[in-house]
Amino acid sequence: MKAAHLLSNLGLLGFALASVVFLVAQQVGERGAPESGRREGPYAAVALGLFVAASLAVTGALAAGFREVGFADVTSLLLAGSIGWLAILAHTVFKMRLIGAFVAPLSTLILLIRWFVAPARMTAVPEAKTNVLLAMHVIPAVLGQAFAIIACAVSVVFLWQQSLLKKKLLDQIPKNIPAIDKLERILMLSLWCGFLFITIGLLSGALYAQLNAPALGFALQLKAIWATGVWLWYLVTLLARNAFNWPSKRVAQMSLGGFVLLAITYFGMGFFTAVADVATGGALGP
DSSP: OOHHHHHHHHHHHHHHHHHHHHHHHHHHTTTTOOGGGOOOOHHHHHHHHHHHHHHHHHHHHHHHOTTTSOHHHHHHHHHHHHHHHHHHHHHHHSOOTTHHHHHHHHHHHHHHIIIIISOOSOSSOOOHHHHHHHHHHHHHHHHHHHHHHHHHHHHHHHHHHHHHHHTTOGGGSOTTSOOHHHHHHHHHHHHHHHHHHHHHHHHHHHHHHHHTGGGOOHHHHHHHHHHHHHHHHHHHHHHHHHTSOOOHHHHHHHHHHHHHHHHIIIIIIHHHHHHHHHHHTSTTOO
């Protein structure tokens, strides 16, 4: 087995194991401490170690054999690695101890779906003459998706904590998550970064499509239209908060909706258009 495939499989295994251990860590806490006073214990340390190791393995897979894996696998590895490192950053800098419990299963799902469910539309990375322009589209687009996933995880924690505060269940709020005002700032930062990268990816994708118009089929055009709709959704979300001063709860809910739209773009559109290509002998696209 080549190094890239070995490392990518180790990354998948690491994310899957981290998902389980994160859940165990949240259940048992520190030596059976009450939920309101949980601190990081041995299970949490093991989960974080597995998560970091998985992120390193995925990053290593990209570095070790960029051309050894299919194009769909490259985007999957890049997305899983990006949200992994962003989650590690949020854990260490912003003290978001729970974010790994959300991101680890998502990283596992990303790798599983793209490798074992959705058929690959391209079996190899494009030739060098198109690599630069394609990378200018793929990398910002994947980073935009990564920040949107982080925003989704933050939104879940934000809405959960806000619900507990509203019900005055202060004793049920874990001490290992940031205050709600800090969560709001992290959410808005994630949304702004995600919107910026999605915008860059959309513009570079439009340029790539113009330069390669004869080679692009209906399926890719349909995905581009959907991606534009996702961009508009996040634009409306930011306008709702910054121009119309909507409450943070509504913005968090819209962030969850944006994640659903992105999931359809990344998983659903890629899967069904690839199936259509198989059924039509590749008539819908490259």
